[in-house]
Amino acid sequence: MTVPGRVSSSVPRSGAETRRHAGLRLAAALLAGVVAWSAHGIAQAQGTPRTGGTLVVGQYQEPTVYDPNRQYSWETYRVDKHIYESLVAEDLSRPAKDGPPPLVPALAESWQVSDDARTFTFKLRQGVKFHDGTDFNAQAVQFNVRRYTDPAFEFYDVRAAATMKPVYGNLQEVKVVDDHTVQFVFKAPFVDFPRLLPQGNYVSGIFSPAALKKYGQDGLALHPTGTGPFKFVERVHGEKTVLVRNDKYWGARPYLDRIIFRPIPDDATRLAALRSGEIDILTRVPADAADGLESGGYTVRDSTTAGQLFLGWNFRNEFTSKQAVRQAILLAIDREGLARTIFKGRAVPSYSIFNIGNTAYDAAQKDFAYDPARARELLKKAGYKEGDVHFTIITDVANQPSVEWIQRDLGKVGIKVNVISQEWLTYTSKLANLAPDTGLFTMEWGFVTPYWLKLAFDGYVITRGGGEKVVDQAIAPAIAKAASQTSERAAVAAWKSANALAQRDAVFLPLVTFRNHFANSQNVQGFNVPAQNFYDLSKVWLKK
Amino acid sequence: MNHAVTTTVAADDNDNDNDGQHAFRSAARGRWHRLRANRLALLGLVVIVLALAVSAAAPWLAPHDPNVAEPQLRLAPPGAPGYWLGLDAQGRDIFSRLLWGGRRALLASIPPVVAAVLLSLALGLLAGYHRGRWPALIMRVIDILFAFPMVLLAIGLATALGPGIWAVALTIVFSATPYLTRVVYAGVRAERDKEYVEAARACGATTADVLLREILPNVATAAVVYGTTLAGGMIVFQAGLSFLGLGTQPPDADWGRMVAEGAQVLVLGAAHVATAPALVIVALALAFNWLGNGLRDVLDPRG
Amino acid sequence: MTRAIVYRFLQAIPIFLVVSVLVFLIAHAGDGDPVTNALASTLPQESIDAIRKEYGLDQPVLVQYALWLEHLMAGDWGTSLVLRTPVFEVLARSFGNTLLLAAAAVAVCLAGGVAVGVLSGLKRGSWIDGAAMLVIQVGHNFPVFWSGLLLIWVFGVRLQWFPVSGMYDMRGDQDWLDLLHHLVLPAIAAAVISMLILAQLVRAQVIDIMGSDYLRTFRAQGLPRSLLLRRHLGRNLLSPVINVTGLQVGYLLSGVIFVENVFNWPGIGTQLYNAAAGKDYPMIQAGVMLVTGCFIAVNLATDVALDLLNPRLRNGGGPA
Secondary structure (H helix, E strand, O other): OOOOOOOOOOOOOOHHHHHHHHHHHHHHHHHHHHHHHHHHHHHHHHOOOOOOOEEEEEEOOOOOOOOOOOOOOHHHHHHHOOOOEOOEEEOOOOOHHHOOOOEEEOOEEEEEEOOOOOEEEEEEOOOOEOOOOOEOOHHHHHHHHHHHHOOOOOOOOHHHHHHHHHHHOOEEEEEEEEOOEEEEEEOOOOOOHHHHOOOOOOOOOEOOHHHHHHHHHHHHHHOOOOOOOEEEEEEEOOOEEEEEEOOOOOOOOOOOOEEEEEEOOOHHHHHHHHHOOOOOEEEOOOHHHHHHHHHOOOEEOOOOOOOEEEEEEOOOOOOOOOHHHHHHHHHHOOHHHHHHHOOOOOEEEOOOOOOEOEOOOOOOOOOOOOOHHHHHHHHHHOOOOOOOOEEEEEEEHHHHHHHHHHHHHHHHOOOEEEEEEEOHHHHHHHHHOOOOOEEEEEEEEOOOOOHHHHHHHHHHHHHHOOOOOOOOOOHHHHHHHHHOOOOHHHHHHHHHHHHHHHHHOOOEEEEEEEOOOEEEOOOEEOOOOOOOOOOOHHHOEEOO | OHHHHHHHHHHOOOOOOOOOOOOHHHHHHHHHHHHHHHHHHHHHHHHHHHHHHHHHOHHHHOOOOOOOOOHHHOOOOOOEOOEOOOEOOOOOEHHHHHHHHHHHHHHHHHHHHHHHHHHHHHHHHHHHHOOOHHHHHHHHHHHHHHHOOHHHHHHHHHHHHOOOHHHHHHHHHHHHHHHHHHHHHHHHHHHHOOHHHHHHHHOOOOHHHHHHHHHHHHHHHHHHHHHHHHHHHHHHHHHHHHHOOOOOOOOOOOHHHHHHHHHHHHOOOOOHHHHHHHHHHHHHHHHHHHHHHHHHHHHOOOO | OHHHHHHHHHHHHHHHHHHHHHHHHHHHOOOOOHHHHHHOOOOOHHHHHHHHHHOOOOOOHHHHHHHHHHHHHOOOOOEOOOOOOEHHHHHHHHHHHHHHHHHHHHHHHHHHHHHHHHHHHHOOOOHHHHHHHHHHHHHHHOOHHHHHHHHHHHHHHHOOOOOOOOOOOOOOOOOHHHHHHHHHHHHHHHHHHHHHHHHHHHHHHHHHHHHOHHHHHHHHOOOOHHHHHHHHHHHHHHHHHHHHHHHHHHHHHHHHHHHHHHHOOOOHHHHHHHHHHOOOHHHHHHHHHHHHHHHHHHHHHHHHHHHHHOHHHHOOOOOO
16 A cells, blocks of 8 residues: 555665654554544444345334325324325435425426415326336326215225315316326315325325225225335234335335334333344333433434324313313413423423424414413412312323323312323224313324314314314414415414414413434434434435 | 032142041141141231221321322332332322222222122022023023133223223123132032932921022032132232223222333333332232132131 | 033034124123224214215114124124224234244143142142242232233343244244244243142142052052152043143133233234224124134033043043
């Protein structure tokens, strides 16, 4: 190897000189060697991904069904977003601190929005094939959309239609302009439409029409066929879902050979599985475990994702239907203390239905600060004595500690709370029909788009809560106005005003946003948790 | 299915024997066993009475309110000042929760077993004594309940009635009754053809007289013995149902629930949260076991 | 003899039917239904009604039951309302997993119970006897969900000798050796509950045999104890062991749900628990029938085996 700056000479020198030169040369050689070796090491740790290996992800819930138009949980989307792609995607490789992930082209190379935000024209990527070999084109997209919007369509599906309604309820028509151009026309302005395409709920993942025709409406979930970087291999309920790399993928080739998703609902067992190496990525890190994991050499990812833990009201309950009571309750709960104590700082208190990471989030827009004295005043003014107000809070087992915290805080202002905590599935059945003595129910959800306010209002205030007549009548029109804006900037401003009204009337009870959802072993590289509820595994690779 | 009961009763010789054939050394050993067995039974009785007394006195004995939490001190290990057994994941005093949880555990297991014993005596006597179709029908129904997996029954009842003490109590009654009824039934069948029964009938005794005065005393001991042992198993079972979320609802203290909540923090190194209630469950179940065995030795030395 | 067997078999059928009706009624009792559970989101009422109609849930319960029975006779177990897959596929697999676990547990229970029983019986009265029986008694009364967790914590996480969850190593070959490795901890946890009765039984039998005349005669003649024990123990134990094992299998199956929960074993216990919670009627129905059928079959087999071993019955006598 050449020593930098030195030219070897064939002229013999004196003994001492030769020795000195030799010494310098040796030193330089060593130095160069060290530099080269550490450079290689750095490259190894940072950027030379290794192709191959099987990644195992530990999930906290069993996924629902792998049918983009019928599924409804984040854990499901975390799996099948690698199978089905939408026209538009989010850049999930951006770290959480960068804020909401920007929209990038996926199956559509580009798109245009009309001035009135009612018409969306997508130019589709060419040469893309579904996993079963059939072509992806505008006809395929139209087939997909007609499945859940056109009752006259041969392959119309009631369930899919019901699920996709929040996004496509206002669709006027979907046109095939040519083989690679498709156009959506809505009856009203719909600025958020592109953003909603790749979300975990109501996802417009494109499936292969041939697959639907072959396997039927129910069968599609058993043979998920999309265009994504991974292909479906098999699913065993309660055990695993196996994906394999799609070697014919139109985009960057993924590194992993296989991904296996394992549902392990029990927190303790899931944690033990990570520590014993049975899983590589842990979903839903218990707050108490985070410190131990970090000191154990695991990486606990910091990200406020795009959801939060909040509570919805039962507006038919005799107490929570009163604005004064709702406001008092919000004043009485020490959300800061909850985040600090129960979650050991691994959560941030939330004072708005817009979670951190939402494009309309404004840290200054808070509903009520912790003030138990004022809570007592409000209750007294409304004519309630100590112990008069009593109701039930229903929750799933995972959020029981937070609800018990609320129970104690409300007890301090004279409100008596009864808690019912159940397994997730049993809990969701209780949600369908809220008992009259139920005052609040827990929910974890959220979106990156401010359209979330409308979804939350329609779903939890009107439908679940029955609050149409009870709440401030100005909220619904404000929301409608925000939804019908034609520019993003005007929309965000309008959403914020609507939110202000909602906050004043206390139609939601935001609680906390979890900061550490995922943890992984050191073997996992390239794993990023963006400010979203899901991740992209196509860029992940394993060290060994 | 009769085999199940008679053979178990006959062969389950726990430390007691009447083998005069044995050498002197063995006889001494035998007596030593009987003494020891009864000592265990005595210990069991003491534990149970203590548990009942302490649970009844929970409102006065518990140093803290079982539902009030000090979140700053959560997961503190035993020995923390004022908190003998430490605090749980919510920051509640484990000792107080044990005391209060005992009420629920005992309430959910003992009365249902007592009810099952009474029910099984009634059913067993009727079915075992009479001939004809009705006894066969009763035993078929018993078979059905026997065939139904207990935990599924619990889930079903919890879904229908809502989780809580009623679902658990009913499950225990439905689980214990078939087993005990078979015991009584077998006993009654064995007794009804004996001479003293015939003699009583010849003297003009009514069926009720025969059943209650002649046969009942003989089969009651078996029912009581099995019932006592069963009670121990039911304490564990009831804790298991709470563990699954079918029993007591939060934030009320309940041993099974405490173990479930403690299990979550076990992996983090806070083993004390689940250990205390688990040990208490084992202790009480053992106590019932020993008492049951001792009762059998005393009341039915033939074994 | 054969008549007795056939008679017992026929008796099982009405039990089966009654259980099916009971399950149907209980499953449909209470509020909530699979539609709103499954969707678990906020849909307008017309959508929910439309879906309910599609699943046939708008019809009266008796009609639904009749339809279900009709399908069952034709061999169609139905489609899960939540998972949208044929019930049979899902249940067959998970039930198989449970049976595997139960079989392993029975094996451990037999081995452990017999070993401890023999040991205690031979060393009767000594501290070994007392200690062994005490350990087994404690194990019997130990809540299995706790013992399971302890096993996971000690042998899985700290010592890393055994895996902590599931049936196979996801990345590995998933061969039977891997399966055995995963079976050890859950089988031990499940078996410890049932070892007590077996151990007590074996111990009593050993004591009886050791104290019997003929054995003392043989011993006086100098024959080794172990040989005699092996010969006579086996024969005398068979009947009660089968009996108790038969009972314990039922008990075991019932307790297996806890073990499945703790060890994340993909068995029928968790499947049914989720089905009940999600009001997945076809799954609940078929699952309970399967487990009950298994119970009944095991009881039947036990009874038949005992009858076969009972010389009195073999000669045509009535049931004991």
